[in-house]
Amino acid sequence: MKDQAVVVFTDLDATLLGLDDYSFEKARTGLDLCRSLQIPVIAVTSKTLDETKLWIKRIGLDQRFIFENGGGIHLENGKIIDLGVDYSVLRQVMLKLSSTFPVRGFGDMKTEEIAERTGLSLEEAKIAALRRFSEPFVCQETDFEKLENVVGIHGLQIVRGGRFYHLQASGQSKGNAVAYLLKRFKADFGRVFSIALGDSPNDFSMLSKADSPWLVRQPGQEQIIPEINNLKITAKIGPEGWSEAVLTTLNKR
Ligand SMILES: [Mg+2]
Structure with missing residues (x-):
């Protein structure tokens, strides 16, 4: 796997950001590791274009991101790919x-x-x-x-x-937008190893597209667990679980 490019697709709320405090402090170790390995971390969120722009700047994520549940993709050159209904x-x-x-x-x-x-x-x-x-x-x-x-x-x-x-x-999903970006990555880099992280049902389509899908644990006990091949569940909650997943996956490689 060493010769493959790696890419991380991540939900924000209750995954990379704490559910109540929107803090990514506890994900710092994982984020630092991605940065040092030059692995792009791509936000895949239900947030709007302008909200996501603020967050990727705050956290230091990749310029490419997916907003409004796969309705739109923001490319590195600022161009928007429109996959949703107005x-x-x-x-x-x-x-x-x-x-x-x-x-x-x-x-x-x-x-x-x-x-x-x-x-x-x-x-x-x-x-x-x-x-x-x-x-x-x-x-x-x-x-x-x-x-x-x-x-x-x-x-x-x-x-x-x-x-x-x-x-x-009806065709709009995080998974379809992730598939679109993965195709582009593969055209650029050949082989690509993808990691995806999310906590909610609107993340499941994205998780099912990744080589290494992670369900990040939510506080409380009512989390829905999907049947997805190779799915792993973090032991820790939210951003702390995010780091756990990224470290576990990257250190195995
Ligand atoms: Mg979430």
Whole structure:
């Protein structure tokens, strides 16, 4: 494996960032190792373009990243690859849904409410609301199967993230966007060894595309564990588990 290029794809919330404090301090050892080996760490997140830009700068991640659950890919030259359905369409559908189902999207919430629900500052919440390809929403108890059917009729799907459900295009996933970038990496480097890290169902499509998929443990006990070939689960939680996974995988190589 020594002659292969290595690439890391990672979810942010509750994976590389702490669930409540958004801190990546405990992932420092893993991040430093990647940096010293010149391994690109690529954010794959439900966050918006502008939010993700802030985070990759803060953490020092690769210029390439995947935002809004695979709706868009930001390339190293600033170009955006568009893989999702336009936000205005998602809002029209959300509006229709809200007359029958107890759903409320970011577009229905004031900045203060988004800040409260996410634990972000008002400034950050404003940027989180600048959506392009996905609408995060909350949903009270309802016939979820019926909701998913109606959403499907519109060519859309619901994906479950750590904090919210997300309304987005039916073919849109972190996994499809990761596959797109992997193809590019392989064209550039030949053989590529990929590591992927995530904690929630919206990460599973991405985990299934990687050579070394890691489910990062969440605090609490209700985490859904997918059936994915070769999947490993960290012993430690969140960013600490992130370092554990990266160190374990890279030290084995
Ligand atoms: Mg997450």
